[in-house]
């Protein structure tokens with residue numbers, strides 16, 4: 709399918725690995741030039757080089773912490789005038805509701821709610837002036853169904869979801885769409901480290917931990933970054949201009965709900 713976005717420019721945050729990288733690859737395949745970002749320069753440069761070689765698009769890599777004001781301003785300097793914004797960052801640490809302090813909440817809100825909001829605030833006006841834009845926020849299945857150990861994520865991402873619900877309707881008249889993608893369990897470094905933790909705790913192999921978790925998903929497997937990226941590219945395409953303020957769950961049927 710021709711997505712109709714060849715020659716556009718996108719900022720894809722937190723994109724040297726995992727779901728962010730899947731989105732960057734799928735957009736590059738559609739002919740989109742990229743600004744890619746992550747904290748670690750080595751993996752970021754390697755990912756950028758691989759995308760340039762494979763897809764022949766222009767890629768600018770900015771090594772920076774997207775959740776810090778300083779890092780964000782360097783990324784935004786490189787990303788002025790982009791047509792597409794994909795927000796992403798690492799998720800907050802697990803714990804219990806009895807543990808979290810005000811400081812923990814401020815950190816989670818900063819990273820997973822206020823950072824994407826700051827990026828939108830900076831880049832939406834240009835998209836609106838030009839009469840076309842696409843924003844996709846990577847959130848989590850925890851927005852639909854809370855994950856007990858991830859209360860910080862449940863809270864921060866719910867806040868972002870409320871913001872998007874209201875703001876997406878205000879920018880839609882100018883041809884700009886904002887939507888959220890809600891990953892269930894995907895085979896990335898983050899999923900690997902969770903599986904390693906379970907394996908250690910339960911005295912089983914990592915393969916066994918992974919097989920047990922996969923068995924809880926109706927699709928009986930983890931999602932892939934490639935599938936996730938393909939949906940992101942579709943949401944950024946010309947075909948998706950009527951999809952506004954939606955929360956798209958990619959979880960292999962993991963959340964047992966009718967709507």
Ligand code: NAP
Nearest residue numbers: 722724725726727746747748774798799893894896897898
């Ligand atoms: P991942 O495989 O660990 O990759 C994370 C990527 O983000 C890396 O490129 C990392 O590079 C970059 N990154 C992390 N923090 C950053 C920061 N502060 N500034 C800039 N770049 C940063 O993670 P993932 O599985 O793709 O997860 C992406 C998001 O989806 C996370 O918020 C996660 O909580 C959420 N999620 C994932 C799953 C899943 O099953 N994978 C499920 C639900 C929700 P550096 O470390 O070099 O910065």
